[in-house]
Amino acid sequence: MLARPGLPDFEYIRAETPQDVFRLLGEKGDKIKLLMGGTDLFIQMRDRSEGAEILLDVKYLPGMQEINFNKKKGLTVGAAVTLNQLSIHPDVKTHYGILSQSADTVGNYQLRNRATLGGNLCNASPSADLAPAALVYEGTVCLTGPDGNRELGVDEFMIGPGKTALKAGEFLTGLHFSIPPPDAVGQYLKLGRSKKGDLAIVGVAVLGYSDSEVPSGFRFRIGLNSTAPTPYRVPQAEELLAQNQITEEILNQAADEAMKVSAPIEDVRATALYQKKMVRNLTFKSLKEVWDLLKKS
Ligand SMILES: Cc1cc2nc3c(=O)[nH]c(=O)nc-3n(C[C@H](O)[C@H](O)[C@H](O)COP(=O)(O)OP(=O)(O)OC[C@H]3O[C@@H](n4cnc5c(N)ncnc54)[C@H](O)[C@@H]3O)c2cc1C
Structure with a gap:
C-alpha cells in the first residue's frame, strides 16, 4: 500500500472565456476548484485537505500570463505568470526588485516553472513568499466575477490561513x-530550514525611500510572512522610522515593534519563541542593509 493514496479522480476543464468560469462556478459551486500551476492544489488534493470533482484551468484565459510595464501606470502581472517568468523579467527586476527576488526564493527551479504569483496569493498561506513584496509595493488584486470587475489592496485580500x-x-x-x-531600494530576507527551497520560518521585505514630508526624511515599508495568520505590514515600526532621525537605536526599536506585533504558532519548522526572535533579527538586519543602501544613493 502507498504511504499516500495519490490523487483522487477529477475531471479537467480548460476555461476559454471568463464567462465559462462564471457559468461553471455558478452551476457546480463547491465541486469545482480553480487550477493554475497546481503546486498547492494537487498537494492538498493528494492529502485530502481539498476535494474537487472538477479542476477548472484558468491560466489560458486572455491576459493571465502577461506582464505589462508602463513608466507612468506601473506594472500589471497576470495571475498565471509563473514565478520563473516574474523573477527574470527585466522591468520587474529593475523597478520591483523585491518581487523578482522573492519569486526566486520559492521551492526549486522546476516548481517555479509551474507555480504562479496568483496561486501564491490565492492559496493564502501565512508563509506565502510573494506576499511581503506585494504588500510593500502596495499592490492591488484584480478580481472578476458575474457582477463585474473590482480591485482590492493585497492587504485586504488574504484574510486568514487559506482564506481570501x-x-x-x-x-x-x-x-x-x-x-x-x-529612489526606492529594498530586499526580501527569508529564513528557512535550508538555505533555499524551504517554506519561510520568517520572511521580511523592506522597501525604503526618501520623503521630505516626514521628520526623518525617509520612509520604510515592512512586510512579513509566516509569523501571523496572514502576511502583514508593521505600521507602528514604519511610523517610528518616519518620525525619528534614523539611527541604529531607532532601527532596533522598529525591529522590536515588528517582534511585538508578530503572532507565530509552533509548527514543524520552528517554535513560536524562535520565530519571534527571528522576526526581530531579520527585520533589524534588513532595515540596516536597506538604510545603508539609501545613504549611498
Ligand atoms: C515542493 C514545494 C515547495 C514549495 N515551496 C514554496 C516556497 O518556498 N514558498 C512559497 O511561498 N510557496 C511554496 N510552495 C507552494 C506553492 O508552490 C506556491 O504557493 C505557488 O505559488 C502556488 O501557485 P500555483 O499556480 O501552483 O497555485 P495552484 O495550486 O494552482 O492554486 C492555489 C490555490 O489558488 C486557487 N486558485 C488558482 N487560481 C486561482 C484564480 N485565478 N483565482 C482564484 N483562485 C485561484 C486554487 O483553487 C488553489 O486553492 C511550494 C510547494 C511545493 C509543492
Whole structure:
C-alpha cells in the first residue's frame, strides 16, 4: 500500500472565456476548484485537505500570463505568470526588485516553472513568499466575477490561513503595482530550514525611500510572512522610522515593534519563541542593509 493514496479522480476543464468560469462556478459551486500551476492544489488534493470533482484551468484565459510595464501606470502581472517568468523579467527586476527576488526564493527551479504569483496569493498561506513584496509595493488584486470587475489592496485580500476575500463566482485575473518612489531600494530576507527551497520560518521585505514630508526624511515599508495568520505590514515600526532621525537605536526599536506585533504558532519548522526572535533579527538586519543602501544613493 502507498504511504499516500495519490490523487483522487477529477475531471479537467480548460476555461476559454471568463464567462465559462462564471457559468461553471455558478452551476457546480463547491465541486469545482480553480487550477493554475497546481503546486498547492494537487498537494492538498493528494492529502485530502481539498476535494474537487472538477479542476477548472484558468491560466489560458486572455491576459493571465502577461506582464505589462508602463513608466507612468506601473506594472500589471497576470495571475498565471509563473514565478520563473516574474523573477527574470527585466522591468520587474529593475523597478520591483523585491518581487523578482522573492519569486526566486520559492521551492526549486522546476516548481517555479509551474507555480504562479496568483496561486501564491490565492492559496493564502501565512508563509506565502510573494506576499511581503506585494504588500510593500502596495499592490492591488484584480478580481472578476458575474457582477463585474473590482480591485482590492493585497492587504485586504488574504484574510486568514487559506482564506481570501474572493466572493462566490469570482476569480483573480492579475495584480497591479503603481510606480515605486524614484529612489526606492529594498530586499526580501527569508529564513528557512535550508538555505533555499524551504517554506519561510520568517520572511521580511523592506522597501525604503526618501520623503521630505516626514521628520526623518525617509520612509520604510515592512512586510512579513509566516509569523501571523496572514502576511502583514508593521505600521507602528514604519511610523517610528518616519518620525525619528534614523539611527541604529531607532532601527532596533522598529525591529522590536515588528517582534511585538508578530503572532507565530509552533509548527514543524520552528517554535513560536524562535520565530519571534527571528522576526526581530531579520527585520533589524534588513532595515540596516536597506538604510545603508539609501545613504549611498
Ligand atoms: C515542493 C514545494 C515547495 C514549495 N515551496 C514554496 C516556497 O518556498 N514558498 C512559497 O511561498 N510557496 C511554496 N510552495 C507552494 C506553492 O508552490 C506556491 O504557493 C505557488 O505559488 C502556488 O501557485 P500555483 O499556480 O501552483 O497555485 P495552484 O495550486 O494552482 O492554486 C492555489 C490555490 O489558488 C486557487 N486558485 C488558482 N487560481 C486561482 C484564480 N485565478 N483565482 C482564484 N483562485 C485561484 C486554487 O483553487 C488553489 O486553492 C511550494 C510547494 C511545493 C509543492
